Amino acid sequence: MASDPLISTGRVLDSFGGAADRYNSAAGLQQSMAWRLAGNCSRLPIEKGLWVDLGSGTGCLADALEQTFPGQMILRLDGSIAMLRRQRTGTRTQLHDLSRGLPSWPERPQLLASSFALHWLPDPALKLRQWLEALSFGGWLAVTLPVQGSFPEWQRAADQAGERCSALSLPERTELLSAIPSAAIQLDHCLNITQTAAHPKDLLKPMLTTGACVTQGGGLSTAGWRKLFRAWPGDAETGDAMLSWRILFVILKR
Numbered sequence: 001m002a003s004d005p006l007i008s009t010g011r012v013l014d015s016f017g018g019a020a021d022r023y024n025s026a027a028g029l030q031q032s033m034a035w036r037l038a039g040n041c042s043r044l045p046i047e048k049g050l051w052v053d054l055g056s057g058t059g060c061l062a063d064a065l066e067q068t069f070p071g072q073m074i075l076r077l078d079g080s081i082a083m084l085r086r087q088r089t090g091t092r093t094q095l096h097d098l099s100r101g102l103p104s105w106p107e108r109p110q111l112l113a114s115s116f117a118l119h120w121l122p123d124p125a126l127k128l129r130q131w132l133e134a135l136s137f138g139g140w141l142a143v144t145l146p147v148q149g150s151f152p153e154w155q156r157a158a159d160q161a162g163e164r165c166s167a168l169s170l171p172e173r174t175e176l177l178s179a180i181p182s183a184a185i186q187l188d189h190c191l192n193i194t195q196t197a198a199h200p201k202d203l204l205k206p207m208l209t210t211g212a213c214v215t216q217g218g219g220l221s222t223a224g225w226r227k228l229f230r231a232w233p234g235d236a237e238t239g240d241a242m243l244s245w246r247i248l249f250v251i252l253k254r
């Protein structure tokens, strides 16, 4: 996760900013998780007021929430101006670096929502607690992100090839929730998703395209990648390469 000193906020934001124009073309997983989180929110009695999408990117989650709750506007907050420029016209945006904490708003938010952004911040467990504490009393925090336990095939291929696994190291679910009072936890659910493709390269390409490719250890040599791809586990029947994600959905109430 981004708490590692080798991964700087500037590098993360530059990488996403550079990918902003092509982000939506490769963010199918992010889009479906954003809709799933908005679906979770649709059942909650969230008061009208300030609703914010933290690390909004191009606005997948904010768009899903605005369509789920007609008439409710979502403030789209991101550290990348290029990402914020990709919003639909008529939306509200705020440029802010979340590694410095939340900005101060004239009112406390009724909803803080975030999809696939928390794991890019330093100390995600602390951020989660701070986000909960920033809510209005009775307000809601709805977050989804990939967690440890993702990418077992990548790790196995690296072990077998004798190469380093250069996947981003992700937050651990129990650690993330360790500082959250249990009474606040309304949903704590992990979803396992396995993607398949003819070649493992095709499974990793969306990370490059969306800018989600900054990792703690840097990349491998061309020969290293070739060895790793040869060792990548395939589906027993089709032989297709697989990449599994463990995606946490958390809903907290203040």
Ligand SMILES: C[S@@+](CC[C@H](N)C(=O)[O-])C[C@H]1O[C@@H](n2cnc3c(N)ncnc32)[C@H](O)[C@@H]1O
Pocket (backbone or CB within 6 Å): 009, 012, 013, 016, 017, 027, 030, 031, 034, 054, 055, 056, 057, 058, 059, 060, 061, 077, 078, 079, 080, 083, 096, 097, 098, 099, 114, 115, 116, 117, 120, 121, 212
């Ligand atoms: C994988 S994208 C997710 C975007 C969107 N939530 C979605 O689901 O498609 C991660 C987003 O987090 C933003 N981000 C990363 N670090 C940030 C920081 N320190 N402050 C604000 N935004 C940040 C990036 O600019 C990027 O837009």
